[in-house]
Each structure stands twice: as C-alpha cells, then as structure tokens.
Amino acid sequence: MSNREADLQFEYMEKASAFVDELANTLGRIPTACVVTFGCQMNARDSEKLSGILKKIGYELIDSENADFVIYNTCTVRDNANQKVYGRLGVLNGYKKKNPHMKIALCGCMMQETSAVERIRESYHFVDLIFGTHNIYKFAELIYTMFVSDSMVVDIVDGNDKIVEELPTERKYPFKSGVNIMYGCNNFCTYCIVPYVRGREKSREPGDIIREIEKLSKDGVTEIMLLGQNVNSYGRGLSGGITFAQLLSEVERIDGIRRIRFMTSHPKDLSEELISVMAGSDKICRHLHLPLQAGSDRILKAMNRNYSKEKYIALAARIKDRIPDISITTDIMVGFPGETDKDVDETIDVVRKVQFDNAFTFIYSKRNGTPAAAMENQVEENVVKENFDRVLKCVQETARMRAKRFEGRTMEALVEGVNENDSTLVTGRLSNNMLVHFEGSNELIGRYVKVSLDECKGFYYLGRKVF
Numbered sequence: 001m002s003n004r005e006a007d008l009q010f011e012y013m014e015k016a017s018a019f020v021d022e023l024a025n026t027l028g029r030i031p032t033a034c035v036v037t038f039g040c041q042m043n044a045r046d047s048e049k050l051s052g053i054l055k056k057i058g059y060e061l062i063d064s065e066n067a068d069f070v071i072y073n074t075c076t077v078r079d080n081a082n083q084k085v086y087g088r089l090g091v092l093n094g095y096k097k098k099n100p101h102m103k104i105a106l107c108g109c110m111m112q113e114t115s116a117v118e119r120i121r122e123s124y125h126f127v128d129l130i131f132g133t134h135n136i137y138k139f140a141e142l143i144y145t146m147f148v149s150d151s152m153v154v155d156i157v158d159g160n161d162k163i164v165e166e167l168p169t170e171r172k173y174p175f176k177s178g179v180n181i182m183y184g185c186n187n188f189c190t191y192c193i194v195p196y197v198r199g200r201e202k203s204r205e206p207g208d209i210i211r212e213i214e215k216l217s218k219d220g221v222t223e224i225m226l227l228g229q230n231v232n233s234y235g236r237g238l239s240g241g242i243t244f245a246q247l248l249s250e251v252e253r254i255d256g257i258r259r260i261r262f263m264t265s266h267p268k269d270l271s272e273e274l275i276s277v278m279a280g281s282d283k284i285c286r287h288l289h290l291p292l293q294a295g296s297d298r299i300l301k302a303m304n305r306n307y308s309k310e311k312y313i314a315l316a317a318r319i320k321d322r323i324p325d326i327s328i329t330t331d332i333m334v335g336f337p338g339e340t341d342k343d344v345d346e347t348i349d350v351v352r353k354v355q356f357d358n359a360f361t362f363i364y365s366k367r368n369g370t371p372a373a374a375m376e377n378q379v380e381e382n383v384v385k386e387n388f389d390r391v392l393k394c395v396q397e398t399a400r401m402r403a404k405r406f407e408g409r410t411m412e413a414l415v416e417g418v419n420e421n422d423s424t425l426v427t428g429r430l431s432n433n434m435l436v437h438f439e440g441s442n443e444l445i446g447r448y449v450k451v452s453l454d455e456c457k458g459f460y461y462l463g464r465k466v467f
C-alpha cells in the first residue's frame with residue numbers, strides 16, 4: 001500500500017480537473033466520458049477505478065462511445081478480443097473527426113503486448129494515451145500528461161509491486177462490488193498470456209482487504225466478489241501466513257455482507273479447508289467456478305495444469321457431496337496443440353460425469369510468447385470447429401438438465417435491475433449465480449427477496465415473488 005502515491009494522484013486529479021473545466025467552458029456543457037470494458041471481472045473492477053477518477057475530475061460518465069473521452073480497457077486472453085479493439089477504434093476515429101476535442105485512451109492487458117502497442121503507434125495516430133496493467137493507479141497523472149502534450153502518450157511498465165487502493169471508484173452496482181485480493185498469476189499454463197501481461201502473483205494484505213470490504217459495506221454493498229487469477233493460492237508470500245479459506249472466514253464476519261463470491265479457483269490448489277469453510281457458511285454463495293480446460297491427461301500435462309482427469313472428477317464429487325445444491329461451472333478449451341478427437345472425448349466424458357451447471361467453451365487461440373504458440377502440432381481449424389461443437393452440445397444439454405433440478409423451489413434472489421426486454425419484470429441473481437425474472441419494479445433493486453422458481457427456461461427461471 002502506498003499512501004504517498006495516492007496523495008500524489010489526488011494532486012494530479014486537481015490538475016487534470018482544471019483542464020476538464022476549461023474544456024467545459026469551450027464546449028458550453030459538461031464533457032462526457034465513456035469507459036468500455038473487454039474481458040474478465042478483474043477488468044470490470046479496474047474500469048470502476050477508471051470511472052471513479054474520470055468522474056472525480058469532472059467528466060459525466062455515459063454509455064455512448066460518441067463522447068469527449070473514450071477509454072478501452074482491453075483484454076488479450078484470446079485473439080478475437082484484440083481484433084474487436086482494432087475494429088472499434090476505426091469507429092472511434094469517425095467520432096473524433098467530428099469532435100476535435102475528443103480524447104481516446106487504451107489500457108489493459110492488450111497494451112502489455114509490444115506488438116499491439118507498435119501497431120497502434122504506427123497505424124492509429126488518433127489515439128492520445130496508452131498505458132498498461134501495472135500503472136492504472138497513475139490514471140490521473142496520465143490524463144494530465146495527455147492534456148499537456150501534443151503527441152500520443154505511451155506509458156507501459158513491465159511489472160510493479162505497488163498496490164494503490166485508496167483512489168476513488170465508481171461502482172456499476174451500488175449493492176455489489178468486486179474486491180481484488182491478489183494480482184497476477186504464477187501458474188504459466190502453457191496456452192495463457194495472463195502471467196506475461198499481468199505479472200507475478202502478489203496477494204494483498206488481509207487487513208487492507210477487510211478494511212476495503214468494511215468500507216464497501218458501510219456504503220451499502222451487501223454482495224462482494226473476491227477477485228484473483230488463482231484465489232486458492234491467496235496468502236503465498238505474505239508474512240502473516242494466511243490461507244484463502246482463512247481470509248474467507250474473516251470476510252464472513254464483516255457486518256452487512258450477506259453474500260460472498262470468489263473467482264477464479266484453480267483445481268490444483270483447492271483445499272479441503274476451503275470446502276469445509278464453504279460447507280459451514282451461510283454467506284459464501286453456492287457457486288464454484290472451477291476451470292477444467294481439458295479432460296485428457298496428456299493435454300492437461302501439456303497445458304501444465306498440474307492435475308489429472310481423475311483428480312478433477314474426484315474433487316468435484318467431494319465438493320458436491322459436502323455442499324449440496326452447489327453449482328459448479330467451468331471453462332473448457334478446445335483445439336490445444338496436439339489435441340485429437342479422442343482427447344476431446346475425454347473432455348466430454350468429464351462434462352458428463354461432473355455435470356457442470358454451466359461452462360464457458362473457448363476455441364484455443366494462439367498467443368505469441370506462450371510455450372503453446374511454439375508447439376508444432378497446431379490443430380486444423382475445421383477439426384477444432386467440429387470438436388468444439390460436440391463439446392458445446394454436451395455442455396448445453398447438461399446445463400439444461402441441471403437447471404431443471406431447482407424448478408419449483410423457493411430461493412432468495414438479490415434483485416440486480418429491471419429486465420431489459422420487459423419493464424414489468426425485474427432480474428434477480430440466486431446464490432448459485434443463476435438468474436430469475438419475476439414481476440416487480442425498480443424499488444426492489446438491491447433487495448433480497450424470496451422467489452418461487454416456477455419455470456426453468458434452460459439457463460434462467462421465470463418466477464414469482466413469495467411474500
């Protein structure tokens with residue numbers, strides 16, 4: 001934690017707001033800003049920090065990218081995320097031609113890749129500011145630098161120990177929030193670019209995490225999501241000697257917090273202690289996201305995942321046994337170098353045996369700089385596509401069957417908003433992370449209500465509020 005750095009950034013916020021005021025005078029209105037998030041929950045939380053600073057320096061936050069300041073918080077875990085950014089930058093350039101005061105910024109994981117930054121420097125001159133994942137806390141300072149310079153500002157560093165947390169944030173939901181408990185990843189799964197763009201794993205001090213959650217609770221937050229690339233290894237490297245399960249127990253004791261979620265768990269590090277803490281808790285949600293990636297032992301080894309098919313299946317069985325009603329969801333990848341149809345059969349076998357409540361299925365994407373990118377036996381596209389469809393079909397069938405098991409039950413839902421398609425309905429999230437839509441109005445937002453899950457619609461329910 002670095003208070004001095006936070007103080008410095010507050011000074012830059014003041015300096016930057018002078019420029020925003022000046023812009024407001026020129027425009028004759030409050031300047032607008034739009035933060036666009038690509039990728040995971042970590043990025044979503046980072047975007048709340050970016051939004052907090054933009055609001056603090058005088059911008060009005062809007063959803064439209066036709067704004068006076070647009071920032072893309074990018075992802076690079078798969079190549080299609082990168083391509084999306086290049087495509088949308090073209091559209092932004094069109095807006096900028098009509099609005100010469102417009103500023104465009106890029107940050108996040110993709111900016112930690114030299115090739116991406118080079119391409120933007122060469123072909124996207126209209127971008128005003130680029131920074132990476134390690135210096136997001138400097139956003140106010142970077143905005144100030146951008147305002148005083150004539151050319152593109154680029155600030156990318158290769159790793160940073162600083163954790164600066166006391167800066168303003170603007171939460172998307174008043175009643176729920178992500179909380180970073182660690183940064184980076186040390187696992188080096190051979191396909192994954194995250195360790196290279198997010199750096200080495202570093203846990204936050206438990207006291208700082210607890211204080212942040214207490215503050216959030218006072219501010220009206222009742223549901224929190226503890227965030228890290230591999231939360232099960234939380235505590236490694238901290239002097240106090242604390243495990244993730246112990247951290248959860250401490251978080252449970254915080255008044256006002258009613259639901260605790262966490263993301264993401266690595267199967268190799270999931271402890272019996274964690275299962276016990278979850279089983280004995282009323283607050284920890286009945287949901288576990290446990291990325292499988294692949295079912296074949298050969299592929300798991302080549303991926304450097306450090307568990308076998310049998311171990312994964314046994315772990316999932318133990319969790320289900322100890323925590324009835326839990327939903328287990330997963331990530332599955334198809335098309336890793338050298339993967340055969342038989343290997344994919346093994347993946348499907350795990351899906352059938354574990355019975356995932358939901359699964360995100362991805363086509364393997366070659367990421368330059370990772371060990372897998374250098375493997376010679378990359379799989380042909382049409383073979384991958386066929387296998388992907390097979391996995392997806394099985395995943396969908398299983399998820400639909402699993403969702404049925406709660407039909408007719410009454411469960412507590414936290415109402416997150418009015419339904420986007422039908423304003424007579426509200427949408428609530430169950431402890432197991434599934435959604436239920438039921439009649440109600442915006443007064444219910446942020447409240448916990450009992451809902452009868454009358455009809456299962458595959459991946460969600462239609463329900464009725466129970467009094």
Ligand code: 5AD
Pocket residue numbers: 077078191192193291293331332333362363364365366367
């Ligand atoms: N290609 C495809 N999917 C990937 N993931 C990570 N790296 C890649 C890649 N190179 C997936 C994994 C991970 C999820 C967040 O993204 O399934 O769990």
Ligand code: SF4
Pocket residue numbers: 185186187188189192193194195229230266
């Ligand atoms: Fe990537 Fe593996 Fe780390 Fe997850 S655990 S971020 S897949 S290297």
